[in-house]
Amino acid sequence: MGEQQLDVEGAWLTDAMDTEQARDLPLDAHLHTDLSPDSEVPIDLYAAQAVERGIAELAITDHVDFEPGAPAFDFVPFEVRERTVREAAERWAPHGVAIRFGAEITYDSRFEEAIRDHLRRHAYDYVIGSVHVYAGSPYSHQRVGSWVAGRSLAEVMAPYFDEVERATRCGLFDTLGHLDFVKRYLVPHVTAEDLAAAPELYERLLVALVETGTALEVNTSGLRQAAGETYPSGAVVARFKVLGGNRISAGSDAHQKDAFASGLEAGYGVAAAAGFRELAFRRGGERLAVSLPDRFRIRSGPNEAASPSL
Ligand SMILES: [Zn+2]
Numbered sequence: 001m002g003e004q005q006l007d008v009e010g011a012w013l014t015d016a017m018d019t020e021q022a023r024d025l026p027l028d029a030h031l032h033t034d035l036s037p038d039s040e041v042p043i044d045l046y047a048a049q050a051v052e053r054g055i056a057e058l059a060i061t062d063h064v065d066f067e068p069g070a071p072a073f074d075f076v077p078f079e080v081r082e083r084t085v086r087e088a089a090e091r092w093a094p095h096g097v098a099i100r101f102g103a104e105i106t107y108d109s110r111f112e113e114a115i116r117d118h119l120r121r122h123a124y125d126y127v128i129g130s131v132h133v134y135a136g137s138p139y140s141h142q143r144v145g146s147w148v149a150g151r152s153l154a155e156v157m158a159p160y161f162d163e164v165e166r167a168t169r170c171g172l173f174d175t176l177g178h179l180d181f182v183k184r185y186l187v188p189h190v191t192a193e194d195l196a197a198a199p200e201l202y203e204r205l206l207v208a209l210v211e212t213g214t215a216l217e218v219n220t221s222g223l224r225q226a227a228g229e230t231y232p233s234g235a236v237v238a239r240f241k242v243l244g245g246n247r248i249s250a251g252s253d254a255h256q257k258d259a260f261a262s263g264l265e266a267g268y269g270v271a272a273a274a275g276f277r278e279l280a281f282r283r284g285g286e287r288l289a290v291s292l293p294d295r296f297r298i299r300s301g302p303n304e305a306a307s308p309s310l
Pocket residue numbers: 001104130132177178
């Protein structure tokens with residue numbers, strides 16, 4: 001949530017500039033429709049593009065917030081969201097596109113019990129947990145400059161990364177969304193290069209993901225925002241694999257029609273380069289895996305000998 005409202009600097013504008021049109025991919029696992037407060041895209045506009053571009057499966061992951069007053073707090077009732085997505089799934093299945101009913105839950109440790117209760121009562125096919133940047137956050141546009149001043153990088157990152165670690169440790173989510181999304185708000189005070197030079201800051205987050213079996217998302221919205229790279233970077237994804245991570249996801253996090261599957265080809269490439277051969281997913285019920293297309297399988301990860309595909 002808040003990804004558009006808080007972004008007064010226009011990092012959002014590059015959505016429409018993306019020219020790399022992903023095709024023939026099995027899954028975009030992170031999409032927002034007009035069931036989210038910061039998107040106006042009817043679900044059918046994604047589905048139609050999916051048909052056209054041979055993208056077989058979509059997870060609709062509209063925002064659900066738990067802080068009273070937050071944009072996605074009671075924005076659209078669960079029943080309406082579920083019905084809208086399920087009916088779209090029925091409409092589009094005959095065209096060869098599978099649509100799953102998911103959610104992107106804003107994790108906030110103050111509301112962890114409410115989140116747990118919600119997920120106990122409501123069945124989603126797939127659930128992403130993400131930490132967002134609210135208006136009162138130290139990373140908000142108005143405050144980020146003074147927050148960064150005089151602090152070490154570890155201190156700067158701590159509030160966001162602490163929440164990400166809690167979001168992972170709570171064990172409620174299939175996937176941890178955009179692990180270091182905060183770097184969008186930190187530019188230019190802290191750059192992607194600064195973070196790349198401090199991989200130790202990510203270690204506890206990756207260990208938490210491995211220990212809880214939570215999937216790490218390669219979120220490609222960073223490619224069209226100020227950060228200029230996925231959330232998180234390929235190096236972080238590779239380290240996750242080295243630490244024993246075996247569940248990876250990829251999503252465009254589109255909020256606009258033209259951002260559908262944007263950067264997803266690159267996102268799959270990040271996963272493949274780290275040594276992953278499949279994506280972690282759920283369609284209700286048990287967790288499952290979706291194989292990467294063969295063209296991604298010829299790459300070898302840092303821990304694996306080069307091998308031909310299949
Ligand atoms: Zn998000």
